[in-house]
Amino acid sequence: MFQETVEAQGHLIDSHIMERIFDTVVEYQGRFEVEVFQIGRTNSEPSHLRLRIETPSADLMDKVLGQLIGLGCTPVDSRDVEIRIVERDCCAPEDFYSTTNQRTEIRFGGAWLTVGKQRMDACIVIENGAAWCRKLRDIKAGDAVVVGMRGIRVIPESKERDRHGFAFMSNEISSERQVDTAVSQTANLIQQMRAEGKTVVVVAGPVVVHTGGVKPLGALIRAGFVDALLCGNALAVHDIEAALLGTSLGVRMQDGRLEEHGHRNHMRAINAIYHAGGIRGAVESGRLPSGIMYECVKANVPFVLAGSLRDDGPLPDTITDMNKAQDAYNEHAHGAGLVLCLSSMLHSIATGNMLPGWVKTVCVDINPAVATKLSDRGTGQAVGVVTDVGLFLDHLAKKLVSGYE
């Protein structure tokens, strides 16, 4: 039998981490013995676990440790991390440590360093005594990359911090929950972010425009509740189509009827923006007089339009190099306090992949499977609100923007 002893600290019981640790050992044909367990005796005091593990093979032990590290367990004989130097750009050593989105520390030179720019699916690079997450595509020859599983400590998010502000976090995703309650909680979170000086990033799909969300989202932007807008070509195209021609995908915003030859309208909108040299040019010249993109330009709220295979045009502002689009998203997503994902499966999951696990994330979609998918892809902190996004935004603007009707 192969043996290891690991330790974990935190809110192990009420965050259900302890049972997951035990289940993981058993799943890999291992046996465990609890050597020490000290329960935290107050709501803020952490519990402490020391666990001896046995597995029938070294390979299974590696697999168990790989999983247990993600649950906050660290081998007790923790030495410094093992490092290997990259020989070719974009080619990490085969046994590189692939990160989670949880707060991570590595032991280097006898001291624990917090890893910067935390995100999932990255390598850890050590540079000038500091540790950073870096995507495979950005790894360069000569980089010192962490390999194996020694000297790595992951601190999983515990529920404790969310007992007040984000208390609905653990609720199941359900269409039967009152929308108004979810809107109130989201509004409180946004206010909390503002009070704490943290940013609110909105990720949105074109359904926002189709469902009448232009007015409330525009009002929220104008009132300073949005710090960045991340979306695809379509949201901007249909928003501009609505502003210039009164339709969204050829459907009249006023009465929901199809306009004759309306299917051309989104192309005419794209053309108008090309004539103006881009969205900012169209706003500054007076050509684009209203809408979500207009409000962003007016309020100096940065926006990123990330391209996709589906795009018409695309608009001159749309970034079609996917790596550059990801980097541009990352710049805003990473420092966010709250990310509001509105009716775009593609853009919500893409943004979720970039976020550290402690960034609060609310996902509004009519389909409960979208929030579930976001969670399953690793953005476990995401809270799902199953409702029509236009309705949600209207309620949110009523709660946050004074004078909004």
Ligand SMILES: NC(=O)c1ccc[n+]([C@@H]2O[C@H](COP(=O)([O-])OP(=O)(O)OC[C@H]3O[C@@H](n4cnc5c(N)ncnc54)[C@H](O)[C@@H]3O)[C@@H](O)[C@H]2O)c1
């Ligand atoms: N003309 C164009 O250029 C064009 C048109 C469409 C999409 N696109 C691009 O394709 C990509 C994918 O588009 P996407 O993000 O819209 O698609 P998506 O399928 O990833 O997401 C759409 C989401 O909207 C949800 N939804 C539908 N009705 C809703 C409602 N009433 N309330 C709340 N949620 C609702 C769906 O459940 C779905 O999850 C984007 O990059 C987009 O810009 C381009």
